[in-house]
Amino acid sequence: MVVFEKPKSLTDVSMHYCPGCTHGIIHRLVAEVIDELGIEGKTIGIAPVGCSVLAYNYFRCDMIEAAHGRAPAVATGVKRSLPENIVFTYQGDGDLASIGTAETVHAAARNENITIIFINNAIYGMTGGQMAPTSLPGQVTQTSPYGRDVTQCGYPVKVCEMLSQLDGPEYLERVTVNNVKNIRNAKRAIKKAFQNQVEGKGFSLVEVLSSCPTNWGMTPQKALEWIDEKMIPYYPLGVYKDRSANKEAKA
Amino acid sequence: MADKVLMKGNEAIAEAAILAGCRHYFGYPITPQTEIAAYMAKRMPKIGGTFLQAESEIAAINMVYGVSSTGKRVMTSSSSPGISLKGEGISYIAGADLPALIVNVQRGGPGLGGIQPSQSDYFQATKGGAHGDFHMIVLAPSSVQEMADLTVKGFDLADAYRTPVMILADGTMGQMMEPVSLDYTPKAPVEKPWATTGTQMQREHNIVNSLFLAPDELEDMNMKRFQRYAAIEKNETLYEEYRMEDADICIVAFGIAARVSKNAINEARARGIRAGMIRPITLWPFPTAPISAATQHVHSFISVELSMGQMIEDVRLAVEGRAPVTLCNRTGGMIPSPEQVLQAIQTAAENGGAK
Amino acid sequence: MAKLTFKSDDCKGCGLCVDACPKKVLALSKDKINKKGHHPIEAVKPDDCIGCAFCATMCPDCIITVER
Numbered sequence: 001m002v003v004f005e006k007p008k009s010l011t012d013v014s015m016h017y018c019p020g021c022t023h024g025i026i027h028r029l030v031a032e033v034i035d036e037l038g039i040e041g042k043t044i045g046i047a048p049v050g051c052s053v054l055a056y057n058y059f060r061c062d063m064i065e066a067a068h069g070r071a072p073a074v075a076t077g078v079k080r081s082l083p084e085n086i087v088f089t090y091q092g093d094g095d096l097a098s099i100g101t102a103e104t105v106h107a108a109a110r111n112e113n114i115t116i117i118f119i120n121n122a123i124y125g126m127t128g129g130q131m132a133p134t135s136l137p138g139q140v141t142q143t144s145p146y147g148r149d150v151t152q153c154g155y156p157v158k159v160c161e162m163l164s165q166l167d168g169p170e171y172l173e174r175v176t177v178n179n180v181k182n183i184r185n186a187k188r189a190i191k192k193a194f195q196n197q198v199e200g201k202g203f204s205l206v207e208v209l210s211s212c213p214t215n216w217g218m219t220p221q222k223a224l225e226w227i228d229e230k231m232i233p234y235y236p237l238g239v240y241k242d243r244s245a246n247k248e249a250k251a
Numbered sequence: 252m253a254d255k256v257l258m259k260g261n262e263a264i265a266e267a268a269i270l271a272g273c274r275h276y277f278g279y280p281i282t283p284q285t286e287i288a289a290y291m292a293k294r295m296p297k298i299g300g301t302f303l304q305a306e307s308e309i310a311a312i313n314m315v316y317g318v319s320s321t322g323k324r325v326m327t328s329s330s331s332p333g334i335s336l337k338g339e340g341i342s343y344i345a346g347a348d349l350p351a352l353i354v355n356v357q358r359g360g361p362g363l364g365g366i367q368p369s370q371s372d373y374f375q376a377t378k379g380g381a382h383g384d385f386h387m388i389v390l391a392p393s394s395v396q397e398m399a400d401l402t403v404k405g406f407d408l409a410d411a412y413r414t415p416v417m418i419l420a421d422g423t424m425g426q427m428m429e430p431v432s433l434d435y436t437p438k439a440p441v442e443k444p445w446a447t448t449g450t451q452m453q454r455e456h457n458i459v460n461s462l463f464l465a466p467d468e469l470e471d472m473n474m475k476r477f478q479r480y481a482a483i484e485k486n487e488t489l490y491e492e493y494r495m496e497d498a499d500i501c502i503v504a505f506g507i508a509a510r511v512s513k514n515a516i517n518e519a520r521a522r523g524i525r526a527g528m529i530r531p532i533t534l535w536p537f538p539t540a541p542i543s544a545a546t547q548h549v550h551s552f553i554s555v556e557l558s559m560g561q562m563i564e565d566v567r568l569a570v571e572g573r574a575p576v577t578l579c580n581r582t583g584g585m586i587p588s589p590e591q592v593l594q595a596i597q598t599a600a601e602n603g604g605a606k
Numbered sequence: 607m608a609k610l611t612f613k614s615d616d617c618k619g620c621g622l623c624v625d626a627c628p629k630k631v632l633a634l635s636k637d638k639i640n641k642k643g644h645h646p647i648e649a650v651k652p653d654d655c656i657g658c659a660f661c662a663t664m665c666p667d668c669i670i671t672v673e674r
Contacts, residue, residue, distance in 0.1 A: 003608075004659040004672035015667060019644065020620030024666025042449040044321075056458045062447035064320050065460040067343050070313035073305070077317020077325070078447070080301045081275060085449050103313070106306035180626055180660045213620075220620040 007031035009040040009060045016054055020220020022210040025177045027058055030117060033191045043086040044078055046071045050092035051125040069100025072107035075114045086197055088115040094124045097157045098133040109168040111202040115193045121210040129215030133157040136234055160207050160240040170202035172240040176209035178224040201244055209235055255430035260398040261286035263431050264354055267399035268326055270435050271406040274300035275325040277314040279307060282366045283422040284356035287328040308333040312340030319349040320459040322446030324406050328354035331372050338381035341415055345385035346461025350409035354418040356425040359584045367584020368422030373561035376419045377535040384473050386480055387415040389534040391505040395429035403435050410441040412479055423507040489532035490541055498527030500599045501545050503566045504555035505531050512555050515592035524600045542569035550604025552576040553595050555587055574604055608657025610649050613669040619644035623661035629654040632661055
């Protein structure tokens with residue numbers, strides 16, 4: 001009996017990501033969820049600029065490539081046009097938390113019934129390792145060669161915390177994929193984020209703390225440890241908003 | 252024949268869009284086109300459509316990108332500074348070969364400029380207006396009736412050629428009230444097998460995309476797009492000729508400038524000067540052929556514009572040095588008066604085509 | 607008795623599966639180089655596999671199929 005294989009909603013195309021990059025794991029989790037919910041035929045994915053811009057080659061559902069940062073706006077258009085379809089975006093930190101901040105915040109404020117998978121690896125991967133809005137204080141990158149100086153560049157953007165202050169969003173959770181247990185937990189969160197959309201509950205965002213071994217300058221193994229040691233203390237894992245659960249708890 | 256109704260130009264665009272089957276509108280408030288948004292805000296909820304006030308012009312054009320990806324008719328409208336913000340999205344729409352209608356009710360610029368009418372976005376509209384090799388079809392109405400008619404036509408052209416189409420109006424056209432007949436027979440919807448509507452597990456996935464990392468692939472896409480542009484130039488160029496049969500002097504003007512120019516031409520004719528006008532209705536594709544042909548009998552061309560002289564470059568390209576081309580213009584929200592245009596005609600008549 | 611199958615040509619040799627395996631079943635090949643130019647993983651102690659699929663769960667490239 002097969003207990004594990006590549007999900008059906010991923011194509012046979014070999015992914016272009018660097019060795020040990022967690023994008024591949026997260027792609028797989030999204031695809032597993034699409035398979036389990038049986039929604040491939042009505043799902044439309046949106047991947048804007050970033051390392052995952054080529055995601056349209058990997059997901060078997062209909063796909064749209066969007067301009068940098070604009071995926072939530074594009075998703076809004078798609079969902080308003082096809083409310084019965086399932087619409088997800090797959091965005092990196094530069095995309096979602098820097099150039100696309102406005103689109104992110106307002107899609108959340110409107111409680112658009114879409115699912116956002118937000119990859120936070122604290123760096124710009126595609127362009128070769130520049131400082132991201134989520135780069136940690138002191139983090140050395142190509143454009144912060146002496147370490148991120150918060151007096152000059154400001155502080156990292158904590159997306160889940162920020163969006164949790166809005167009345168709009170339905171569900172916000174931060175997870176990671178740096179070990180088997182965390183991967184299973186991440187899948188639970190991603191499934192919930194899609195299930196919420198199926199049930200018409202509204203804006204659901206899962207932030208996934210991810211690694212970038214190449215641009216962090218670490219082995220894949222060391223990079224996963226760095227998530228534990230450096231990222232999680234700054235970006236605590238957990239549920240930041242779950243409106244339906246809160247309602248049920250109060251009821 | 253439907254009865255005529257008195258409408259503002261902006262409202263005529265909005266109602267015509269609805270009649271053309273557009274059920275999705277995204278915009279951001281900016282003078283002098285906000286009536287379009289207000290009209291859509293009232294009408295769309297009553298007909299099962301979407302009106303959404305976006306957080307920015309950038310978001311609005313990307314919402315348009317999203318709806319268009321699903322194969323439905325969709326539009327946005329704005330005025331000059333807002334169109335600059337939409338530039339990125341327009342380039343992506345062109346690059347992904349998506350149909351969309353974009354309305355620019357122009358105001359003076361650059362920068363924040365003013366809120367009075369202008370035609371100073373001619374370059375932006377006709378020369379691409381954003382990064383990359385592309386065109387959009389640019390339609391220039393000169394009456395409230397044309398605001399409506401060209402909106403309907405714009406949707407048809409966008410679908411037929413998978414391209415963004417811009418209505419390039421100005422503050423006067425937007426605010427002007429005239430009787431309009433809104434009597435349209437809808438065309439059969441264009442098949443859109445490329446649309447991302449969900450595979451329903453019945454077909455391979457569709458991908459809406461403007462990224463082609465292999466240089467030869469990108470070149471191939473550009474070549475194919477320009478073959479389509481050539482077909483547009485061949486089949487869709489629109490213009491009006493006014494008293495051109497025997498004209499010695501030809502005014503080239505569009506939109507509000509063409510209306511003013513007609514008065515000046517009639518006055519010049521009354522004074523024995525044979526003036527006429529070629530009014531481009533499509534600014535891209537530009538009516539190069541009729542202007543070129545007119546050099547057979549026209550000794551002087553005058554480009555009448557609400558800008559520092561933008562369309563005049565295309566007029567000169569069409570005339571190819573065979574006759575002088577002069578500029579008669581106002582900017583900043585000012586409109587050339589019929590007297591100013593008449594003066595330009597008289598000067599041209601006195602010079603008699605001397606270069 | 608669990609069985610592992612690898613799509614070796616897609617392996618990038620990151621080794622995340624090697625560390626994830628509780629039974630030390632996997633190792634990067636010392637002599638083979640795949641089409642991508644990486645040393646692909648292989649089962650060095652296949653009989654010890656318990657079919658927990660930890661390796662496949664960690665694999666970013668979906669190259670491992672687990673049967674039990």
